[in-house]
Amino acid sequence: MMKRILVVIFAAGWTSIAMSTPAAIAAEAKDKSWPCIQRKVPEISIGMVWSGPEFKVDDQAWKRTEGVAELVKVTTSRRNSIEDAKTAIDKFLDAFKGDTKSTLTQVFTGLFQTINGERREIITGIERYARQQLVLAKRIKTLTKELYGLTASGAEPTPEQSKRIDEINEKFNWDMRIFDERQQSLTYVCETPVLLEQRLFALGRHIVQHLEQ
Amino acid sequence: MNSVWRSVVPAFFMLVMSGQTSVYGYTVYVTNEKDNTVSIIDTVSLKVTKTIKVGQRPRGIILTKDGKQLLVCASDDDTVQVIDPVTLETIKHLPSGPDPELFILHPTGNPLYIANEDDNLITVIDLVTNKVLAEIPVGVEPEGMGLSPDGKVLVNTSETTNMAHFIDTSTYEVFDNVLVDARPRFAEFTADGAKLWVSSEIGGTVSVIDPTTRKIIKKISFAISGVRSEAIQPVGIRITKDGSKAFVALGPANRVAVINAKTLEVEKYLLVGQRVWQMVLTPDEKLLFTTNGVSNDVSVIDVPALKVIKSIGVGRFPWGVAVSPN
Numbered sequence: 001m002m003k004r005i006l007v008v009i010f011a012a013g014w015t016s017i018a019m020s021t022p023a024a025i026a027a028e029a030k031d032k033s034w035p036c037i038q039r040k041v042p043e044i045s046i047g048m049v050w051s052g053p054e055f056k057v058d059d060q061a062w063k064r065t066e067g068v069a070e071l072v073k074v075t076t077s078r079r080n081s082i083e084d085a086k087t088a089i090d091k092f093l094d095a096f097k098g099d100t101k102s103t104l105t106q107v108f109t110g111l112f113q114t115i116n117g118e119r120r121e122i123i124t125g126i127e128r129y130a131r132q133q134l135v136l137a138k139r140i141k142t143l144t145k146e147l148y149g150l151t152a153s154g155a156e157p158t159p160e161q162s163k164r165i166d167e168i169n170e171k172f173n174w175d176m177r178i179f180d181e182r183q184q185s186l187t188y189v190c191e192t193p194v195l196l197e198q199r200l201f202a203l204g205r206h207i208v209q210h211l212e213q
Numbered sequence: 214m215n216s217v218w219r220s221v222v223p224a225f226f227m228l229v230m231s232g233q234t235s236v237y238g239y240t241v242y243v244t245n246e247k248d249n250t251v252s253i254i255d256t257v258s259l260k261v262t263k264t265i266k267v268g269q270r271p272r273g274i275i276l277t278k279d280g281k282q283l284l285v286c287a288s289d290d291d292t293v294q295v296i297d298p299v300t301l302e303t304i305k306h307l308p309s310g311p312d313p314e315l316f317i318l319h320p321t322g323n324p325l326y327i328a329n330e331d332d333n334l335i336t337v338i339d340l341v342t343n344k345v346l347a348e349i350p351v352g353v354e355p356e357g358m359g360l361s362p363d364g365k366v367l368v369n370t371s372e373t374t375n376m377a378h379f380i381d382t383s384t385y386e387v388f389d390n391v392l393v394d395a396r397p398r399f400a401e402f403t404a405d406g407a408k409l410w411v412s413s414e415i416g417g418t419v420s421v422i423d424p425t426t427r428k429i430i431k432k433i434s435f436a437i438s439g440v441r442s443e444a445i446q447p448v449g450i451r452i453t454k455d456g457s458k459a460f461v462a463l464g465p466a467n468r469v470a471v472i473n474a475k476t477l478e479v480e481k482y483l484l485v486g487q488r489v490w491q492m493v494l495t496p497d498e499k500l501l502f503t504t505n506g507v508s509n510d511v512s513v514i515d516v517p518a519l520k521v522i523k524s525i526g527v528g529r530f531p532w533g534v535a536v537s538p539n
Contacts, residue, residue: 047439048467051484194507201467201487201508205524208484212520 036190072110245528359400370397
């Protein structure tokens with residue numbers, strides 16, 4: 001009976017890991033540190049999100065122009081919807097007097113730096129997360145191997161072996177729980193770089209529409 | 214009557230004032246791959262007027278020549294759904310074969326040629342009798358479908374074999390193959406039948422082929438400032454009837470290339486939406502609609518002005534697009 005339980009745990013554990021390890025999810029990806037189904041795009045290219053005037057990627061002038069830094073903060077906050085961010089840009093322009101072309105380009109420079117920076121941090125975080133999952137998967141593999149070694153013969157375990165089997169089971173269950181919870185979070189986190197790119201594109205296009213008016 | 218004029222007249226003046234050049238009302242249909250829906254857009258108001266539920270994973274979409282039937286590839290349902298554009302009810306399903314992705318109608322309006330991505334086949338269906346006329350084996354992952362204006366030559370592109378297969382529509386036999394760059398996705402004949410354009414998504418090029426000799430006349434490549442070359446992935450192609458302009462959707466480059474179709478030189482890149490794949494020109498060729506799969510919208514290009522005039526939010530992963538003939 002005991003053996004059967006352990007075999008079931010063993011099989012369930014392996015199936016779960018095999019189905020959901022980062023490596024399995026990213027089976028097609030060459031980069032093993034990237035666990036997402038979404039393609040890894042480390043940086044957003046300016047030309048993919050912007051058709052307005054050229055600007056220097058590292059230009060910091062937007063931080064010093066009145067109202068621009070605040071507008072960038074509001075529009076890059078993911079608490080605000082993209083539609084709300086567009087409305088904030090519209091309101092800023094309604095109240096603005098001055099060189100619209102230069103200022104709107106500064107707004108986009110701020111959006112580009114902020115969103116690209118946030119995206120970069122998230123991508124680094126996802127990779128770190130994936131590495132931790134791989135370590136955990138290896139530990140689970142070691143535990144299940146040891147468990148199998150203790151129970152494969154089918155003989156009644158000694159008191160020491162029983163104690164160790166209980167310890168392994170406890171560790172195994174705990175590690176699997178953490179592994180599964182992290183895996184579920186990963187699904188959401190993997191969406192984030194794409195959502196950020198969508199936001200930058202939508203706002204860039206909105207600004208260009210203002211520039212073309 | 215008065216209420217009709219109250220709505221039509223201001224709309225007409227708004228369009229004239231905005232510089233938009235199409236005032237004739239067509240209906241545009243967009244498949245939303247992830248939502249299993251079709252968004253219906255009015256070309257005068259440029260608004261979604263209705264969204265209807267369709268089969269699973271809708272991709273290719275086309276209207277019959279008389280405009281009386283809307284055909285939708287419901288890829289995951291392994292069928293082509295036939296919808297009445299007036300009642301928006303499903304009339305019937307066609308025996309499309311597995312995983313239909315794109316299709317094309319014979320210039321006479323019948324039969325229908327369907328690319329079955331998973332089966333490496335082209336299925337030919339008689340729309341009147343609902344019968345399969347032929348199954349033509351082609352290369353791996355067939356997708357793009359082009360028909361010569363006289364209907365005698367069907368060209369199919371296979372994504373993995375990297376070929377354009379030339380098929381005789383009277384014998385259903387492949388009579389020639391042209392090797393193009395990696396992952397060909399779309400084939401389009403010019404209206405005079407003198408040239409065939411084939412896009413290569415991974416290769417990043419468009420091959421312009423002489424259909425008589427089956428030789429490549431030119432490979433058009435693309436370069437956009439600030440965009441990595443691997444992000445330039447040509448898919449959809451549309452060419453104006455007079456053969457002067459061609460439009461190529463460049464996928465994750467988020468641009469549509471405008472090409473002088475006579476000199477085969479790129480003239481302009483228009484920023485549309487994210488991951489632009491398929492396009493359709495209105496019959497008067499005043500407007501071009503593009504489906505943008507990641508930004509979940511449709512961009513509208515004013516063709517004479519070569520300007521993007523609007524983006525229209527639709528469902529998730531917009532894929533195919535068709536327009537009513539009148």
